[in-house]
Amino acid sequence: MTPFISTFIGALSGYGLARLRWRGSSLFSAFVLIAYMTPGVLLLIPLLLIFRALGLLESLGGLILLYPGFILPFALWLMMGYYASIPAELEDAGLIDGCTRFQLFIKIILPLAKPALVAVFLFATIHAWGEFLFAFSFLAGDRGITLPVGMAYMVSSEVSPWGELTAMTMIMAAPVVILYLMGQKFMVSGLTAGAVKGRG
Secondary structure, X not given: OHHHHHHHHHHHHHHHHHHOOOOOHHHHHHHHHHHHHOOHHHHHHHHHHHHHXXXXXOOHHHHHHHHXXXXXXXXXXXXXXXXXXXXXXXXXXXXXXXXXXXXXXXXXXXXXXXXXXXXXXXXXXHHHHHOOHHHHHHOOOOOOOOHHHHHHHHOOOOXXXXXXXXXXXXXXXXXXXXXXXXXXXXXXXXXXXXOOOOOO
């Protein structure tokens, strides 16, 4: 669920910050940049206390709510850069032809932003699939844990099952490698969006 939530919110919010002019948009963009640069480990204890108060500890649902918060700053900046590379004249022509802002976004902007959307989706998938620190801190016990946490539980001071760990590593890596190979072209073009002046 994390990749879908991150991509959906990032696509909408990035467009609002890149194209729509509203009071406080530049300040909000600065806060997004600060959030993107803040190490997640600094938020571990405050988030533990908040999630404990909300009763979301030891639940995969809590992680589903948590992970997009770390992915969205990256998603917003990537989408903002890609939207900025799309000529504004396309939107002006759509508005003149009678499109509403929502129709313009759905029919013109989103199809053009497909590489950036795929890049955000892949980044969110990789992050959520391999994240260890928060999954280890927020989940406990042998049930309802993620694969990285399960691998950590397999290691003890007395025994290190290298065969099982190697198999688990291959199982973890396979979906990510397949996804990346499928979306590699979109990933590269999405991450480099806006780097070339006058792109589009």
